[in-house]
Amino acid sequence: MADFERIAFVASETRDAVDACAALVKRYGNAPPAEADAIVALGGDGLMLQTMHNHMHSRIPIYGMNRGSVGFLLNDYKKNRLKERLAAAEITVIHPLRMTVRDVKGAAHEALAINEVSLFRQIHQAAKLKIAVDGTTRMGELICDGVLVATPAGSTAYNLSAHGPILPITAPLLTLTPISPFRPRRWRGALLPNDAHVLIEALEPDKRPVSAVADHTEFRNVASVEIAEASSIDIFMMFDPGHTLAERILAEQFGY
Incomplete structure (x- = not known):
């Protein structure tokens, strides 16, 4: 003891x-x-x-x-x-998530998230996003208010409010959950292995600006966001x- x-x-x-x-x-x-x-x-x-x-x-x-x-x-x-x-x-x-952001001016930013990494529309227009997992495009166009990737620890927080699944704390999983999806309307998200590498790109970022948030650290006017578990922490x-x-x-x- x-x-x-x-x-x-x-x-x-x-x-x-x-x-x-x-x-x-x-x-x-x-x-x-x-x-x-x-x-x-x-x-x-x-x-x-x-x-x-x-x-x-x-x-x-x-x-x-x-x-x-x-x-x-x-x-x-x-x-x-x-x-x-x-x-x-x-x-x-x-283990936290590592978020790597590239904004519309080409600058790179990084932050860590214990609960989730979230992308949100910045204005009245819905966001248009493209989602790739481990280098393969899985969603060519998602029209929505946003999307998030949550850890098991964060699955009972904002992810649950967005109707995402609750993950057991020891599950080697991440949850990818849309926020108010418009098209495809019935897409409820996906469960991903915890070693997955997620790339989310903003389509039409000048017309439909998007922000990215790792827990409480926010970057605005993003072009792309890479998300992966920081397993060494x-x-x-x-x-x-x-x-x-x-x-x-x-x-x-x-x-x-």
């Missing part, structure tokens, strides 16, 4: 999160994140996502406690026995036994 003597705390700006952080720091101290055995994030799912982005390359496990609203990615908040909870926690390893999420992310995703499919 690992020792968790050095704990780093981060909190959102809400009063509940700030007060909880102060109480925990008083009891357990507050190590610099780079020297910590674990990072404890206090807030909602947004704060947890931000914390994972901020420490994506550190390989330090992150344990979230809910001091926000939704808390799908978080454990229950309790002040007592935190070190024992950390020692008993189960770890889920996830490991993010370690910690959950109390019986309340793992795998269990939560499974439960979500049954409506509770």
Whole structure:
């Protein structure tokens, strides 16, 4: 059983999160994140996502406690026995997506996404997109509000709202989900192997401008977007036994 003597705390700006952080720091101290055995994030799912982005390359496990609203990615908040909870926690390893954007001026941009990479129409006109998977064109023209590629961890977020499938957290899959498709009207998307390389090109980008978003990083007026799993990056999420992310995703499919 690992020792968790050095704990780093981060909190959102809400009063509940700030007060909880102060109480925990008083009891357990507050190590610099780079020297910590674990990072404890206090807030909602947004704060947890931000914390994972901020420490994506550190390989330090992150344990979230809910001091926000939704808390799908978080454990229950309790002040007592935190070190024992950390020692008993189960770890889920996830990998982000790497988004490489080329804009209409030819400039390249890159960002990482834990949940999903999304493309959206920028104006009143629908986007026209072309989709290739591993070098083969699979959709010559998709007229839609947008499209997204989601990880298993992100499949219960925006992807689910767009009627995409929920993926078990350990499934070696990505989901490709259209957002309000107009043509082909009945296309519901596709499941892809997690090592797939997806290329999405904007057709008529001057007339129908498109933006691309990796979680909360946005680039506008894109010409093409390449998406692939960044399998070399490991993010370690910690959950109390019986309340793992795998269990939560499974439960979500049954409506509770």
